[in-house]
Amino acid sequence: QVQLVESGGGLVQAGDSLRLSCAASGHTFNRFYMGWFRQAPGKEREFVAGIRWSDGATNYADSVKGRFTISRDNVGNMMYLQMNSLKPEDTAVYYCAAGAIVVPFRIKDADYWGQGTQVTVSA
DSSP: OOEEEEEOOEEEETTOOEEEEEEEESSOOTTOEEEEEEEOTTSOOEEEEEEETTTOOEEEOTTTTTTEEEEEETTTTEEEEEEOSOOGGGOEEEEEEEESSOSSOOGGGEEEEOOOEEEEEEO
16 A cells, blocks of 8 residues: 655754655556645635656646756655745645656645645744
């Protein structure tokens, strides 16, 4: 059974950096697409970044392009989201997700979800 566990959230100031991690287990992920979504209070969950596990091809939401970088470690089954130049509008619960290889990777394409990690960016 696939398990996804996020870590690395916290409280930072605008302009700071933070790295989120997602530990994946319970499957071989070469035929998966994995990504990060976020949900701010009172808003719908939205796609942030995605990566095709087999070759590392990436995709980003326009709002984070140039600031966030998604990566994965095939050996350790880890996925990361490096977030730089954080803004208050990046405040949200960030979720790790895995599913079929579909680009763009939408909420309905994710079969597995982590429990989420809170990121709060103060002005």
